[in-house]
Amino acid sequence: MEDCGLVVTQLDVEPGECIKVKGKIQSDAKGFAVNVGKDSNTLMLHFNPRFDCHGDVNTVVCNSKEDGVWGEEDRKAEFPFQHGDKIEICISFDETEATVKLPEAEFKFPNRLGMEKIEYLAVEGDFKVKAIKFS
Numbered sequence: 001m002e003d004c005g006l007v008v009t010q011l012d013v014e015p016g017e018c019i020k021v022k023g024k025i026q027s028d029a030k031g032f033a034v035n036v037g038k039d040s041n042t043l044m045l046h047f048n049p050r051f052d053c054h055g056d057v058n059t060v061v062c063n064s065k066e067d068g069v070w071g072e073e074d075r076k077a078e079f080p081f082q083h084g085d086k087i088e089i090c091i092s093f094d095e096t097e098a099t100v101k102l103p104e105a106e107f108k109f110p111n112r113l114g115m116e117k118i119e120y121l122a123v124e125g126d127f128k129v130k131a132i133k134f135s
């Protein structure tokens with residue numbers, strides 16, 4: 001059973017506020033994911049950089065999940081990650097979209113579920129969380 005990584009619940013992150021996740025991508029990372037939403041079955045955003053997994057190589061896959069069912073995947077053109085990188089991922093949202101800000105890239109993903117707050121954060125896979133900040 002995949003040991004799940006960091007999970008934070010009972011959050012109350014509102015539009016315009018930022019979730020900053022600081023950590024290190026493992027040197028042999030196959031992939032990692034940052035999930036935000038209401039709970040594990042209801043995700044505004046599953047942000048999933050894949051180095052080499054599920055048949056994808058160096059591809060950022062984004063998706064939503066509603067009542068435990070994945071939505072339509074959105075594969076991004078940029079892949080601003082390297083093995084061993086120490087990065088800070090900043091996630092914010094408004095009524096129309098979620099934004100993922102990185103040092104050299106920014107990704108947008110539609111707020112398909114019209115979520116008005118983020119209560120749940122989970123980080124999975126080959127990413128070692130150092131710190132989390134809310135601002």
Ligand SMILES: CCCO[C@@H]1O[C@H](CO)[C@@H](O[C@@H]2O[C@H](CO)[C@H](O)[C@H](OCc3cn(Cc4ccccc4)nn3)[C@H]2O)[C@H](O)[C@H]1NC(C)=O
Nearest residue numbers: 002030031032033046048054061062063070073124125126
């Ligand atoms: C071509 C027909 C099959 O399509 C494939 O269907 C797979 C199963 O749905 C898709 O993979 C799933 O994509 C989802 C997003 O749309 C999620 O990424 C599913 O993974 C969930 C998950 C997280 N974790 C924890 C984790 C996360 C990161 C690294 C290590 C463990 N374990 N499973 C992942 O299994 C996969 O993205 C999809 N590929 C394509 C090209 O569409």
